[in-house]
Amino acid sequence: MDRPPPQATRHTVGPVLRSHQGQASAKRARADEPTVHDVYLLAKDIQNRFPDEAFSPEATEDRRFRSFFGCGAAVALMAWQMLNAYEFLPDSSTLVHLLWALFFLKRYPTEEHACSTVGGSQGAIDPKTLRKHIWPLITALSDLEPHVVSMF
Numbered sequence: 001m002d003r004p005p006p007q008a009t010r011h012t013v014g015p016v017l018r019s020h021q022g023q024a025s026a027k028r029a030r031a032d033e034p035t036v037h038d039v040y041l042l043a044k045d046i047q048n049r050f051p052d053e054a055f056s057p058e059a060t061e062d063r064r065f066r067s068f069f070g071c072g073a074a075v076a077l078m079a080w081q082m083l084n085a086y087e088f089l090p091d092s093s094t095l096v097h098l099l100w101a102l103f104f105l106k107r108y109p110t111e112e113h114a115c116s117t118v119g120g121s122q123g124a125i126d127p128k129t130l131r132k133h134i135w136p137l138i139t140a141l142s143d144l145e146p147h148v149v150s151m152f
Contacts, residue, residue, distance in 0.1 A: 034080065034095050039073040040065065042096050045120040046103065069099060070106030079141065088143045090136035100130065101137040 040055065043065050055061055065073045080098050083089040100118045109117065111131075116124040 034077060036073045036077055039077050039095065039099075042099055043069065043073065045122075046096070046099055046118055048120055068106070069102040071102065076102060079144070082144055082147065083137075083140050086144065086147060088140040090133075090140060093133065093137055093140075097133040098137055101134040101141070104130075104134050105138065 040061055044050070044053075047064070047068055056064070062072050065076075069076060071079075076098065080089075080095055083093075083098075100114075103118060104114055107114075111127045115127050115130050118130065119125045
């Protein structure tokens with residue numbers, strides 16, 4: 001039932017760029033793969049910690065990340081890469097939207113609390129924006145189940 005992942009396109013933490021490479025559907029074209037360091041930087045902004053301050057030792061940084069998002073930064077990055085590889089990634093999604101979804105799944109906050117938290121240093125976001133980005137990603141994460149959960 002498992003199928004090998006299709007050829008992955010490359011993603012960065014920046015906005016989605018479109019390119020029609022002679023195919024019916026638009027493929028994402030991004031310059032670089034995000035790194036665990038990129039994930040930590042995005043998380044620090046959501047956590048209202050200064051992204052330019054020095055990183056704590058890795059164990060401390062990862063503990064903070066886990067307590068806020070429910071998994072380690074490496075696992076969040078792996079989920080992003082798998083969503084991309086299996087072509088489950090929603091069209092307008094970015095890595096920060098995945099972090100929003102992980103925060104929502106970990107805390108299950110009220111909409112108002114989630115909007116004020118995930119906006120990070122930019123301030124609160126609109127509830128409609130939150131719903132637009134987290135629910136397709138939550139569904140996409142659940143679509144990964146047959147590829148990551150063993151039946152044996």
